[in-house]
Amino acid sequence: MDATPATPARPVLEGPDIARMLTRIAHEIVERAKGAEDVVLLGIPTRGVFLARRLAAKLEEITGRAVPVGSLDITMYRDDLRLGPARTLARTDIPGDGIEGRVVLLVDDVLFSGRTIRAALDALNDIGRPRAVQLAVLVDRGHRELPIRADYVGKNLPTSLRETVKVQLAEEDGRDAVLLGVKQTTPAGER
């Protein structure tokens, strides 16, 4: 987030909370996917990729089997590309065996409008035909603009549109936390 909050963002979840949520999601995946045998985890850059890797490690702990994990960059499929300068691309890395006929579990940090996930579904379509696609997010902050919902949610965080939600992960930010802040409103009060 580049908009600096007027009041400092306040942590609503800390490292141990995030670790517990990921463990719970991993157990739910194993339960629902009946052993998670044909699951492929695809994280959406940047932080979704780290969450996908953490989930994969937990799944391996539980099932004793390595779970394929990769990343899916959705930049070229965004619906708002024309609203700003061309964005830097991130890495798309599909595990060797592909996604054909498997259960793809998309992983992202925050679920908000749902537009990222719409783009991810389009991107997946060009890569192969999974048996099913599911979605795991760390935080669901509501305010959907598309008919999309998550299958696995770390925490439902009711927010107002004036608030910002920021996930920090040790791999990228040096610490694990979910921060809730207030968006800097334009002086004229456009909203």
Add this chain to the structure above:
Amino acid sequence: MKRHLISAADLSRDDAVLILDTAEEMARVADRPIKKLPTLRGRTVVNLFFEDSTRTRISFEAAAKRLSADVINFSAKGSSVSKGESLKDTALTLEAMGADAVVIRHHDSGAPHRLATSGWIGGSVINAGDGTHEHPTQALLDAFTMRRRLAGGEGDLNGRRITIVGDILHSRVARSNVHLLTTLGAEVTLVAPPTLVPVGVETWPCEVSYDLDAVVAKSDAVMMLRVQRERMNAAFFPTEREYARRYGLDGERMARMPGHAIVMHPGPMNRGMEITAEVADSPRCTAVEQVTNGVSIRMAVMYLLLGGNEPALSTPSTTSTTRTEENK
């Protein structure tokens, strides 16, 4: 570089690395079953070719189509240009058709610059080779190939020794490469007969040598240029045999190159002239790889120029390139 890509000299190091990094991601699309991205849907790219070209035109066309742009091919032969239409009137026609980008190759140096700065058209101009001036996308794909082979596909070309051999005088590829490779931190040496070294080369950021054997032994990449007979209006060297012996690359010379060093050629090759068949067909020669990389580079350039509402190159970092929370 603002909205156009006219000269490799306009690119900053960060711009160049951004293009190479973007091309690296574009290259991965070529490995997928569906080699297409929806990114430039509804945009129109015109290939405006006043001069013959096989690989560059096809490469730009493939790149634009992989990004889902509409492509209009225009070649001077069989067009109104052969009836005497000027560049300006051709440009106004393209503008009236709503071209978002014009890829131009022209036999006169400076034609793309004229097109970009005249106000005739509103879209981006991409130089696909103008006279003996520049060919920036060729330099970018050469740098991309070198970075993949010599630097693990990351960062710049800091400290690499690159040698460009042959018809420097008539070569827009050499000119663009000297600028770009220097920007990326490489040390460039030009090797050519004195008659084929351009006037004013001392102002270029590179060394000049007349002794190929001495330079080849310490080069990380040797780029052979085609002797451009069609541009030669005087006797620049006595015989082709003498040229080939002193400035051509044969198996014996190649053997003196360091083990990791590569041989490059922008094509089209004159086998037996600047390069022997033995070298051209060896695994150290990247000519075919360069063609493949050309599509990725041109996709990257078109994406960065046309993908957003303004080009992503050389714009101040006021706009974040990471996903903003509003769009999650």
